[in-house]
Amino acid sequence: DADVTQTPRNRITKTGKRIMLECSQTKGHDRMYWYRQDPGLGLQLIYYSFDVKDINKGEISDGYSVSRQAQAKFSLSLESAIPNQTALYFCATSDNRENTDTQYFGPGTRLTVL
Amino acid sequence: GQNIDQPTEMTATEGAIVQINCTYQTSGFNGLFWYQQHAGEAPTFLSYNVLDGLEEKGRFSSFLSRSKGYSYLLLKELQMKDSASYLCAVRGNTDKLIFGTGTRLQVFP
Numbered sequence: 001d002a003d004v005t006q007t008p009r010n011r012i013t014k015t016g017k018r019i020m021l022e023c024s025q026t027k028g029h030d031r032m033y034w035y036r037q038d039p040g041l042g043l044q045l046i047y048y049s050f051d052v053k054d055i056n057k058g059e060i061s062d063g064y065s066v067s068r069q070a071q072a073k074f075s076l077s078l079e080s081a082i083p084n085q086t087a088l089y090f091c092a093t094s095d096n097r098e099n100t101d102t103q104y105f106g107p108g109t110r111l112t113v114l
Numbered sequence: 115g116q117n118i119d120q121p122t123e124m125t126a127t128e129g130a131i132v133q134i135n136c137t138y139q140t141s142g143f144n145g146l147f148w149y150q151q152h153a154g155e156a157p158t159f160l161s162y163n164v165l166d167g168l169e170e171k172g173r174f175s176s177f178l179s180r181s182k183g184y185s186y187l188l189l190k191e192l193q194m195k196d197s198a199s200y201l202c203a204v205r206g207n208t209d210k211l212i213f214g215t216g217t218r219l220q221v222f223p
Binding site: 040041042043044045048050058088090100101102103104105106107108110 | 118145147154155156157158159162164201203205209210211212213214215216
């Protein structure tokens, strides 16, 4: 069973629609992250959460919002989707108690905004 | 500013050795990570360096020189399945990772 799951895996939507991407983890990690990846660019941090009551903006948070519903769940919302938000989205988790605080990634959600 | 540089593409032959370099300039340093990413899939963790020197893990090794802001990932006995992108990432002084754009490695028979 996968430790970090993302739903949906693929999504096609239209400009102006609100959509939500969900991430769940069974690793018991306290830290969760949302990244987007575009061809030729590195992973860019959208939002991150170091515990349930902690939410922080990353490099590219405009147009996105998040919710940390529980330690195991971290959702990313696009309030009004636009075509340049077409990308591959990854959720990641890490454990602050672990010496290296290594991030482990979910399988990704491929989002297309028409 | 913060910057991580790595070559865009590399090619190598099955059975050979390849070295992928990464240079970085960041605000603070709290570790360097290498990830492997096959096309359309999630990045998977390969190695972590926080002290200078070489860390060996099977066919993969990673080296760090903090004074030079430099790391490399060494892949030995290349296999076709090693064709992937390799991402260098640095943790600065804010607990966040900064990723390079990745090096796409193609292994030919």
